[in-house]
Amino acid sequence: MARICFLALLVGVCTSGRAAIIQFSDFSSTEGLQLNGEAVAVSATEGRVLRLTPSDPSLKRGSVFWENAVDVTVFNSFFTFSITTPKIGPKDTDGEQGADGFAFVVQSGVDGPASLGSVGDGLGYKGVQPSAAVEFDFWQNVTDAPNHDPSSNHLGILVNGVVDHGAGSPWTAHVASPFDDAGLWYAWVDYDGTTLQVRVNQTGEYPAQPNLSRPLDLSSILGQPTAYVGFAAATGSGLAEQRLVSWTYVPEPASMTMLLILMVAMRHVRHRPRPA
Numbered sequence: 001m002a003r004i005c006f007l008a009l010l011v012g013v014c015t016s017g018r019a020a021i022i023q024f025s026d027f028s029s030t031e032g033l034q035l036n037g038e039a040v041a042v043s044a045t046e047g048r049v050l051r052l053t054p055s056d057p058s059l060k061r062g063s064v065f066w067e068n069a070v071d072v073t074v075f076n077s078f079f080t081f082s083i084t085t086p087k088i089g090p091k092d093t094d095g096e097q098g099a100d101g102f103a104f105v106v107q108s109g110v111d112g113p114a115s116l117g118s119v120g121d122g123l124g125y126k127g128v129q130p131s132a133a134v135e136f137d138f139w140q141n142v143t144d145a146p147n148h149d150p151s152s153n154h155l156g157i158l159v160n161g162v163v164d165h166g167a168g169s170p171w172t173a174h175v176a177s178p179f180d181d182a183g184l185w186y187a188w189v190d191y192d193g194t195t196l197q198v199r200v201n202q203t204g205e206y207p208a209q210p211n212l213s214r215p216l217d218l219s220s221i222l223g224q225p226t227a228y229v230g231f232a233a234a235t236g237s238g239l240a241e242q243r244l245v246s247w248t249y250v251p252e253p254a255s256m257t258m259l260l261i262l263m264v265a266m267r268h269v270r271h272r273p274r275p276a
């Protein structure tokens with residue numbers, strides 16, 4: 001179910017005139033989204049999902065963006081994904097199969113919601129700028145592409161379509177369990193106006209500490225306080241079916257969203273009929 005709504009409607013009070021929410025509990029509708037490249041809504045074990053790349057043939061890419069630019073001065077975004085990998089094909093420098101990965105992307109590029117970067121190590125994000133992104137990368141590019149990937153399964157916070165982390169691989173974090181294990185993953189990306197944080201796990205409980213954070217002045221990077229938000233993904237000679245299962249984007253601090261959820265829950269309790 002797709003919907004864009006307003007916090008004021010959720011809580012019954014006007015908290016903000018700009019706070020439009022993007023919410024997809026599944027992708028039975030893709031209304032409001034622009035799908036590019038290989039991105040397509042399909043039925044999967046998780047329900048109606050957004051498949052960003054198919055598991056074959058090789059060298060595919062896809063992206064999806066909300067069709068209108070939204071406020072990105074502060075936000076929190078929560079999404080779930082699952083990735084399957086046919087255990088065939090080449091192995092990376094860590095001896096792991098499956099490739100390449102995807103990214104949550106905030107961008108103000110000239111192609112707008114049609115933006116789509118390069119295949120393979122580019123994750124469908126390389127070259128998209130001005131931008132910032134959080135990558136979920138499960139192919140280690142060290143010698144085949146000089147990206148300084150720290151491991152075969154890592155997070156990275158990227159800027160301006162550059163997927164090379166540089167010497168020492170700053171702004172990356174290794175994640176022990178492989179993203180392409182076919183299980184459901186939960187991810188949170190929070191921006192408080194000064195620092196971008198990312199959390200990921202397979203329990204669905206919001207972790208106290210982020211896996212990775214990076215100070216960023218998004219408005220300066222983007223050249224404006226609004227941007228197109230969405231996802232990009234790619235495969236290379238290694239393969240993977242990458243599925244976005246759900247997605248919520250709220251242009252408010254994470255703490256505000258928690259408070260609003262609590263207020264909605266309390267309203268439901270208050271309005272529940274008393275037993276006879």
Ligand SMILES: [Ca+2]
Nearest residue numbers: 096097098138
């Ligand atoms: Ca891999």
Ligand SMILES: [Ca+2]
Nearest residue numbers: 137139140141
């Ligand atoms: Ca990589």
